[in-house]
Amino acid sequence: MESLVVTVIGKDRPGLVESISAVIEAHGGSWVESRMSRLAGQFAGILRASVPAVRADALTEALEALRSGGLRVVIERGFEEVPPEGHVILLDLVGGDRPGIVHKISEALAARGVNVDELNTECEGAPWSGDTLFKAKARLWAPQALSLDDLRESLEAIAGDLMVDITVAEPE
Numbered sequence: 001m002e003s004l005v006v007t008v009i010g011k012d013r014p015g016l017v018e019s020i021s022a023v024i025e026a027h028g029g030s031w032v033e034s035r036m037s038r039l040a041g042q043f044a045g046i047l048r049a050s051v052p053a054v055r056a057d058a059l060t061e062a063l064e065a066l067r068s069g070g071l072r073v074v075i076e077r078g079f080e081e082v083p084p085e086g087h088v089i090l091l092d093l094v095g096g097d098r099p100g101i102v103h104k105i106s107e108a109l110a111a112r113g114v115n116v117d118e119l120n121t122e123c124e125g126a127p128w129s130g131d132t133l134f135k136a137k138a139r140l141w142a143p144q145a146l147s148l149d150d151l152r153e154s155l156e157a158i159a160g161d162l163m164v165d166i167t168v169a170e171p172e
Contacts, residue, residue: 003078095164
């Protein structure tokens with residue numbers, strides 16, 4: 001089996017996911033995992049499909065043909081890699097929305113060799129003030145030598161400037 005990583009974006013409409021899944025199924029592929037969302041009237045997503053190696057080229061061509069329907073499609077061949085020594089850390093962040101939060105946090109993480117495996121963010125109205133509240137949840141991969149306490153200290157040092165609360169913990 002071969003993995004294809006597929007990124008799609010297009011004007012949101014009913015049946016969009018069905019059109020992608022139908023192409024994958026028609027080529028003997030399997031929809032393995034995905035992250036998809038409607039954002040500002042656009043549908044954007046990334047998915048991993050698994051397909052027999054002999055059908056990978058045909059599936060790639062068929063997915064690329066979805067472009068004629070107004071969908072932008074990018075396909076990359078996936079590969080399995082051996083993860084470096086390290087450990088998972090979960091990050092939760094909440095605070096008033098303002099420019100630069102994701103940049104400053106990701107900059108601090110990168111400086112410590114921490115990889116962002118998954119990041120989910122959203123903005124919503126704060127119930128007590130009506131201001132916009134920014135929330136982020138991340139799954140991180142930290143080098144073995146970086147302790148949870150050291151990471152917590154470095155993030156707390158910038159949390160005050162960003163006016164956010166940050167919690168880091170190991171998964172249970």
